[in-house]
Amino acid sequence: MIHRRTFESAGTDQQIKNESKAFLLEILSRTNQRLSVRFWDGEVWPEKGETPVTLILNHPGALRAMFGSVNEVHVAEAYLYGDVDVEGDIESLVEAGAELVSDHLRWRDLIRLARTLRRLPAEHAPRDGGRTAAHLHGKQHSIERDKSAIHYHYDVSNEFFKLWLDERMVYSCAFFQSNADDIHTAQRNKLDYLCRKLRLKQGEHLLDIGCGWGSLVLWAAKQYGVDATGITLSQRQFEYAQEQIAREGLSDRCRVLLRDYREIDSDFDKIVSVGMVEHVGKAMLPEYFSVAFRALKPGGVFMNHGITCAVGAQHSGHNSFVDRYVFPDGQLLPIHETLHAAEEAGFEVRDVEDLREHYMMTLRNWVQRLEHAHDEAVRHVDELTYRVWRLYMAGSAYGFRVGNIALHQTLLSKRTPQGASTLPLTRADWYR
Secondary structure, eight states: OOOOOOOOOSSOHHHHHHHHHHHHHHHHTTOOOOEEEEOTTSOEESOSSOOSEEEEEOSTTHHHHHHSSOSHHHHHHHHHTTSEEEEEOHHHHHHHHHHHHHSOOOHHHHHHHHHHHHTSOOOOOOSOSSOOOOOOOSSTTOHHHHHHHHHHHHTSOHHHHHHHSOTTOOOSOOOOSSTTOOHHHHHHHHHHHHHHHHTOOTTOEEEEESOTTSHHHHHHHHHHOOEEEEEESOHHHHHHHHHHHHHHTOTTTEEEEEOOGGGOOSOEEEEEEESOGGGTOGGGHHHHHHHHHHHEEEEEEEEEEEEEEOTTOOBOSSOSHHHHHTOTTOOBOOHHHHHHHHHHHTOEEEEEEEOHHHHHHHHHHHHHHHHHTHHHHHHHSOHHHHHHHHHHHHHHHHHHHHTSEEEEEEEEEOOOTTSOOOOOSSSGGGGO
16 A cells, blocks of 8 residues: 655745746656646646646655656656656656656756755655565575566466456567457467467477466467476466466376476477566576577477667666566666577577567557556555556556567577578468
8 A cells, every 4th residue: 555644844835836846847848748747735737738647746745755866766666655646648757757868957957956856845655565676685697586586576466467468368578460459369369479480380399488377388289289398487377377277178288387497408399488588687698598409409499589678778787667676687688699699509590570569569458457457456466566567567668669678589490410490491381
C-alpha cells in the first residue's frame, strides 16, 4: 500500500503552488509532450483542455521529492512511493522525461531551478511501500546470485502475471502479423514462428534455455512432436510449468527442470533461448555460447532471442531504475557484441531479424491490460510492485519505439565436421 501524508509547508499553499508552477513552466517548455498537472488540492494546471497524461502531485513537497536529486532512480521512486501519480498515457510522460534529459540545461538554468526547488517543502512520502530495491550478494553471475536475481523478478506472483500476459503466459516479444492481432494471437504467432525458424521435426530433442512458464516447450511438443526440455531458475515458473505439462498429458515428451544453463550436459538437436540472454551479462557471454555449442549436436541450430541496445547505450551499473527494481544484474548489449561472442564459441551466424516494433506493441498491450487489472493486481502484489511493472513496461515501449533498444532473433548453426550447415537454401518455409 502507498502511504499518504499531509505535510507542513514552508509557506502558504498558494505560495507553494506558485513556486511549483514556476518550476513546471521551465520544465514543460523543454518538452513537446502535452501534459497537465493536478495539485494536491485538486486544481488542474494549465487549463488548456484534455491532455494524454496528467501528473498528480500528492503533496506540496512532491516536486522537490521528485527532482531534488537529478537521477532516474530518484525520479522513479517519487512515482513508486506515491509522491506523484500518473493518469493516462504513462509512456508519453516517459518520453517527456527523455526529452528533458537530452536537453542539456545551462548551469545558470540549473541553479535557478535548484533555487526554486529549495523553496518547496523538503518532504516526501514514506519509503516503505512493500517491495524494496534488490540487494544481491555474492559474486556477480555466480549460479547462486543469478538464482537470487531471477527470484527477485519472476517469483513475485504467478497470479499477478496471469492478469496481463496472454493465455499461455508468454513473457517475451510477441509477433504481430497485423495491427488487428490481440496479444493471445500474437503470442501464438511467435511460438510457431520460433518453431518454424528452428525447423523442428518430430522426434527431435529440443532444449529451451530460460523457459519461463513453459509455453514454448509445450507448444513444440504438442504441435511439432518433439521431445522438449526447458530449464529455469524460477521456482514458481517451474511449478506452474510442471502443472501445465501434466494437464496437457505431455509428461512423456515434455519436462521443465530447475537448472542453470551452466549445468546442461546433454546433446540436443535444436536449442532455443527466449528473453534469457539479457540476464547473462557481457562477461559471461563466452561461457553462455560455449555451453550451448557443446550441448548442440553437429548440424543443429540455436535460436537466440533477446533484447539488445543501440551502440553506445549499454548499461551495466547499479544506478538505474531497471537494475535496482526490475532486473538486477541484467545487461543489454549491442547486437554485434552478442554475434561476436557466438562466433568465437564456434557458431555460424545464419540469420538475424530485428522485431523491435513487435516488442513495442507487445509492451503496450501488457501495460493496457495491467492498468485495467489494477484492483485485482494489488490483491496479489503490493501497490509498489504494480507501479514498478507499469513504469518499466511503459519505459521499455518508448525505448523500442525510438530505437534505443531492439529485439533480435539470431539463428546460429553448428556445422558438421564436413562443414555442412544442413539448412535449406531459402527461408521460404518460415513464411508458409
